[in-house]
Amino acid sequence: MPARKIDVADGRAALASVAASEAARPVLATAVRYLLQLLDEKAPGNSVEVRVPPFGAVQVVQGPRHTRGTPPNVVEMDAATWVALATGAEQWADALAAGRVMASGTRADLSDLLPLRP
Numbered sequence: 001m002p003a004r005k006i007d008v009a010d011g012r013a014a015l016a017s018v019a020a021s022e023a024a025r026p027v028l029a030t031a032v033r034y035l036l037q038l039l040d041e042k043a044p045g046n047s048v049e050v051r052v053p054p055f056g057a058v059q060v061v062q063g064p065r066h067t068r069g070t071p072p073n074v075v076e077m078d079a080a081t082w083v084a085l086a087t088g089a090e091q092w093a094d095a096l097a098a099g100r101v102m103a104s105g106t107r108a109d110l111s112d113l114l115p116l117r118p
Helices: 008-019 025-042 079-087 092-097
Strands: 044-052 056-060 074-077 101-104
Touching: 008 025, 008 079, 025 044, 025 056, 025 079, 074 079, 079 092, 092 101
Parallel strands: 044 074
Antiparallel strands: 044 056, 074 101
């Protein structure tokens, strides 16, 4: 069964709460999942797995399909870093250099896809 899509109004409301530092954990989860949904819409595919534990993960970017085990291209970060990158509050290179993003694989550079414009 495909994941339930987050309504645009709900996603934007969650992002506004996170930006105002008023987000409870469920609201932060909605914001993270909404931004992952936008990334999936912008770069559909199965070659890179983007993980934001414990809130969500998505496979994106066209290329070789991954089906079993650990994907060869993985990007992982915490929720605050993901929101900052996806909204443009932080640059990919800065987060990577600071160790807030763990990226492995030849396709794991998301700098051309970020920020998202929700």
